[in-house]
Amino acid sequence: MSALPTPDRPAAPLTVAKLRHDAEQFEYLLARGLLGEDYRAVAASYRQLARQLKAEGISKRQQWRATERRAIGSLYNRMLYRRAAPAIAQVLGQNWCGSAVEQTYLAQRPSIAVIDDFLSAPALESLRAYCLESMIWNSLRYSHGRLGALYHQGLRCPLLDQLAASLREALPVLIGQRHRLTQLWAYKYPARMPGDDVHADFAAINVNFWITPDQANLDPASGGMHIYDIAAPPDWQFEEYNRRPDKIRRYLSAMGAQARYIPYRQNRAIIFDSDLFHGTARCHFRDDYASRRINITLLYGQRHADMALPAPEQQHSHWRSVALRRLRKV
Known part of the structure; x- marks a missing residue:
């Protein structure tokens, strides 16, 4: 168990969403016998503080109050339990072909490929259990x-880690040795959300x-x-294409952008x-702990590094790096 937060180690902010989520997660783990009964009172404290x-x-x-530090300061936003998720x-x-996915991606403008039955059944079951049980949701x-x-x-x-490596093997043209894994994240959503801010990412390929x-x-x-169907301009910096939804929406409107909707x-x-x-x-989504929408994203390559790479024209003449073409509607 970690020590109480101190001025040298600032506490994470208290948020209603995090307190409610963690109270539900404590109860989920308690119901499965994965935490001691002492945590039932902790869950109650989280709920009380969220209501307050x-x-x-x-x-x-x-800013934390003294009573809050005493009640949950050594527990809040800590990884108190993590489920094992070994390689399998x-x-x-088995129902999709990497070469067909690559062909679709390379032939389409904009460059998008959709894969159903992406993970094997054992992998999906294990990863879902890992995300439900592990107390890893600490980015607030x-x-x-x-x-x-x-x-x-x-x-x-x-x-x-196995998934990240397997994708490089399954998609040798899109990822392969050309792009290493640069980031991996997951998001867990509330039951209702109006929608996320439009943005682009710093990588070359999103999965x-x-x-x-x-x-x-x-x-x-x-x-x-x-x-x-519009790419971020090559000269925009990260803060512009990732964290300026106002500027992005003006740009999309000016360019006459059209959105493709991929159903859940x-x-x-x-x-x-x-x-x-x-x-x-x-x-x-349904308003209970196990029904929260979870997405996982793997990012491969670097946006600007990818821009500097020569396109493999001899093998795939229809591949064109964003940096090697003029900014245009893709």
């Missing part, structure tokens, strides 16, 4: 109560997939992803050019 913050009209507060015999599903900076888990802050297990069962999605017309489906992966602007659609 909401009553004060506060969704997020950085076959991590990828996101809007609308969305929680994040990052590779370098706990979202790491042999199964995910995004969903693991929550379809039955949890109360509105099949929502919960998926919008991907626009469990075990569906979307592989797309990281330069394309994209965002999560509004969500309406």
Whole structure:
């Protein structure tokens, strides 16, 4: 158990979303005999504090009170339990062909390929259990109560490492030796969310997939992803193409951008050019712990490093790096 937060180690902000989520997770683990009974009182303390913050009209507060430090200071936002997720015999599903996915991706503008039955059944089951049981949802900076888990802050297990390596083998042209894994993250959503800010990412290739069962999605017309047919301008910096939704939307409007909507489906992966602007659609999922929408994203390569690489014209003449063409509607 970690020590109380101190001025040398600032406490994470208290958020209503995190407190409610963790209270539910404590109870989920208790029901499975994975935590001691002492944590039942901890869950109650989390719920009480969440109600107190909401009553004060506060969704997020950085400064802790002394009573809060004494009650949960040594527990809050700590990895108190993590489920094992070992490598397995076959991590990828058997119903899709890597070469066909690459052909689709390279032939389409914008560059997008959708894969159903992405993971094998044992891999999906193991990864879903890992995400439900592991207390790794410790990135709290996101809007609308969305929680994040990052590779370098706990979202790491042999199964995910196996998946990252297997994708490089299955997609040798798109990823292969050309692009290494640069980031891996997961997001867990509240039952209702109006939609995520449109953005682009810093990588070359995005692999995004969903693991929550379809039955949890109360509105099949929502919960998926919008991907626009416009790429981030090569001269935009990270803060512009990733964290300036106001500027991005003005740009998309000026360019006459059109969005392709990818409907939500469990075990569906979307592989797309990281330069394309994209965002999560509004969500309406069942309001219980196991039904929270979870997506996992693997990022391969670096945006600017990829721009500098020569395109492999001899093998795939239709491949064109974003940096090697003029900014245009893709």
